[in-house]
Amino acid sequence: MKSINEYVQKHPFIGGVIFFVTMAVVFLLGLLASSIIERRAEAVFAYAPTVKYQSWEPRNELWGQNYPRQYQSYVKTSDTSFKSFVGGSAMIDELERNPRLVVLWAGYGFAKDYNQGRGHYYAVTDVRNTLRTGGAPSPMPNTCWTCKSPDVPRMMETLGVAGFYKGTLDQLGHQIVNPIGCADCHDAATMNLRISRPALIEAWQRAGKDITQASHQEMRSLVCAQCHVEYYFNKKVHDGVQYLTFPWDSGLSCYEMESYYDQMGFSDWIHPISKAPMLKAQHPDYEIFSTGIHYERGVSCADCHMPYTSEGGQKFTDHHITSPLQYAYKSCQVCHREETGQLIKNVYDRQKKVKETKQLLEDALVHAHIEAGKAWELGATDIEMKDVLQDIRHAQWRWDFAVASHGASFHSPLETNRIMAGALNIVQDARIKLARLLAAKGFNKQVPWPDISTKEKAQHFVGLNMKKLNAEKQQFIEQTVPDWIRRAAEREKKYFTTDQFNE
Ligand code: HEC
Ligand code: HEC
Ligand code: HEC
Numbered sequence: 001m002k003s004i005n006e007y008v009q010k011h012p013f014i015g016g017v018i019f020f021v022t023m024a025v026v027f028l029l030g031l032l033a034s035s036i037i038e039r040r041a042e043a044v045f046a047y048a049p050t051v052k053y054q055s056w057e058p059r060n061e062l063w064g065q066n067y068p069r070q071y072q073s074y075v076k077t078s079d080t081s082f083k084s085f086v087g088g089s090a091m092i093d094e095l096e097r098n099p100r101l102v103v104l105w106a107g108y109g110f111a112k113d114y115n116q117g118r119g120h121y122y123a124v125t126d127v128r129n130t131l132r133t134g135g136a137p138s139p140m141p142n143t144c145w146t147c148k149s150p151d152v153p154r155m156m157e158t159l160g161v162a163g164f165y166k167g168t169l170d171q172l173g174h175q176i177v178n179p180i181g182c183a184d185c186h187d188a189a190t191m192n193l194r195i196s197r198p199a200l201i202e203a204w205q206r207a208g209k210d211i212t213q214a215s216h217q218e219m220r221s222l223v224c225a226q227c228h229v230e231y232y233f234n235k236k237v238h239d240g241v242q243y244l245t246f247p248w249d250s251g252l253s254c255y256e257m258e259s260y261y262d263q264m265g266f267s268d269w270i271h272p273i274s275k276a277p278m279l280k281a282q283h284p285d286y287e288i289f290s291t292g293i294h295y296e297r298g299v300s301c302a303d304c305h306m307p308y309t310s311e312g313g314q315k316f317t318d319h320h321i322t323s324p325l326q327y328a329y330k331s332c333q334v335c336h337r338e339e340t341g342q343l344i345k346n347v348y349d350r351q352k353k354v355k356e357t358k359q360l361l362e363d364a365l366v367h368a369h370i371e372a373g374k375a376w377e378l379g380a381t382d383i384e385m386k387d388v389l390q391d392i393r394h395a396q397w398r399w400d401f402a403v404a405s406h407g408a409s410f411h412s413p414l415e416t417n418r419i420m421a422g423a424l425n426i427v428q429d430a431r432i433k434l435a436r437l438l439a440a441k442g443f444n445k446q447v448p449w450p451d452i453s454t455k456e457k458a459q460h461f462v463g464l465n466m467k468k469l470n471a472e473k474q475q476f477i478e479q480t481v482p483d484w485i486r487r488a489a490e491r492e493k494k495y496f497t498t499d500q501f502n503e
């Protein structure tokens with residue numbers, strides 16, 4: 001190979017070309033540097049706070065004056081037009097779509113009303129409107145507000161944590177009015193991510209860990225794990241107060257939480273047909289996600305659900321938290337080279353396979369409840385039913401755990417299907433025991449499947465008086481809620497704020 005020197009000596013014009021190319025590169029680099037400096041200046045400008053407020057300020061629109069891009073993208077969680085194979089941002093009546101759920105949750109609030117979750121913007125509205133929270137006094141405790149609003153950390157500062165959880169849901173209704181927002185995830189002074197909910201901090205403490213030591217990447221998931229987790233209300237620690245607790249002391253898997261609940265003899269309700277002591281799973285999104293490949297590779301919730309985005313040259317975190325399939329180009333394609341259509345197909349393929357198992361399992365669970373009901377009717381004894389009821393409890397807990405996390409079938413398809421495959425085995429075991437028991441009682445036939453072809457028929461079958469529940473809710477929405485909103489507006493008018501931040 002010849003050296004460049006020899007080459008230039010032979011062809012002198014090449015020297016000139018190299019000179020001009022070098023000049024052009026230097027010029028372009030200069031332009032780039034100047035553009036970076038300019039963007040930096042813009043960034044400083046973009047984050048120059050214009051309004052000053054208290055550290056606990058619950059009103060998102062006020063924070064929004066200082067951080068307009070994050071706020072405007074946050075407001076997009078109000079959009080309900082997106083629909084995907086299992087998810088999306090629209091409010092879908094799950095009981096209408098799948099009336100078997102009414103039988104599975106008979107005797108529990110979810111049989112009255114259960115919708116697919118919408119965006120964070122609706123968190124407070126949807127709690128007020130669901131039939132599960134009833135009227136005033138509500139059948140639910142104030143603890144239910146915990147995952148709905150930045151008014152929660154504000155009130156916990158005033159009332160103390162147990163003080164906040166005390167009483168029925170209607171008692172704090174006039175205080176909890178702003179939907180999930182900035183103060184839930186951010187420290188107002190530094191804008192660093194922060195954990196505002198005590199249940200998560202306490203669960204870490206019991207495991208001997210300090211959450212303030214979590215890494216930045218972990219925090220990008222842990223802010224979500226304040227709410228998107230399995231939890232229960234422990235009445236044994238604070239004078240009967242329904243204290244929000246994560247059942248993580250034995251571990252985060254479905255099986256470890258099951259044995260945690262078994263050991264403490266906890267159940268959410270007794271099923272009126274089978275009389276099984278039931279567990280209701282909430283939404284263990286974080287726990288199931290942490291068994292999947294993305295967690296394993298260090299990907300955080302925010303990487304997919306809050307991707308970086310760019311607007312007018314300004315890079316920021318998109319606060320439109322929703323199905324990432326709405327913006328796969330920003331979320332998935334940062335790491336994957338495949339086309340959007342291919343990525344969506346990969347998601348749907350996994351979801352479809354999980355759904356197949358789910359449907360088999362739901363059918364078997366409905367059968368088991370009804371067959372157990374028949375056994376009681378024919379005079380079965382507690383001792384004869386003990387194992388069967390424990391099986392039904394475990395199988396339904398596992399089913400609920402797998403499906404109540406709406407992202408699970410993508411976040412960790414293998415674990416989700418493993419949980420349900422195990423549950424299917426347990427419930428079929430219960431049904432074999434029941435078939436023997438029924439035969440011993442002289443009943444050697446199929447117990448007929450009830451007419452639960454629609455939500456209304458299923459609710460009638462489990463003995464719900466929907467007319468009464470709907471009337472009570474209507475009155476509550478027309479009379480109580482407007483009063484809450486009026487009182488909150490009066491109160492918020494008195495909060496300290498100033499737009500003279502820089503003076
Ligand atoms: C303070 C509690 C809380 C926190 C923190 C929280 N969520 Fe939520 N999230 C909720 C509630 C409650 C809903 C359901 C709202 C409704 O249906 O009215 C929800 C709904 C959602 C939905 C469904 C929205 C849709 O359009 O399909 C997604 C996705 C979601 N959250 C992801 C996240 C992620 C990711 C994080 C962390 C970056 C997070 N959430 C943090 C409570 C929370
Ligand atoms: C569910 C949790 C959550 C909520 C609610 C939330 N944020 Fe964020 N925010 C995040 C995460 C996660 C990041 C990324 C932080 C990081 O990686 O350093 C972020 C980043 C930011 C940043 C840093 C700059 C950027 O864009 O990355 C600002 C400013 C911000 N958020 C403002 C807001 C405002 C204003 C609100 C209310 C309208 C809000 N956030 C609500 C989780 C949240
Ligand atoms: C921050 C990087 C990152 C982002 C963002 C990301 N992925 Fe991945 N994804 C990975 C890694 C890493 C793996 C593991 C593959 C490996 O290590 O070979 C993976 C694996 C997968 C797999 C195979 C998993 C399985 O079940 O077998 C699918 C499918 C997938 N990703 C889809 C998506 C989709 C859809 C999105 C957007 C919603 C997305 N990914 C976003 C990094 C990412």
Ligand code: HEC
Pocket residue numbers: 084085086087088089221224225228285286287289294299300301302303304305322323324325347406407408410411
């Ligand atoms: C690799 C990307 C990725 C990561 C990381 C991720 N998700 Fe998801 N998530 C998805 C996809 C894809 C879906 C399915 C969306 C659909 O079906 O429309 C989903 C669905 C959801 C849903 C249901 C949304 C709906 O519309 O019903 C929730 C809630 C959710 N994720 C929360 C979380 C939480 C909390 C974390 C962290 C613990 C997390 N996700 C981590 C990609 C991701």
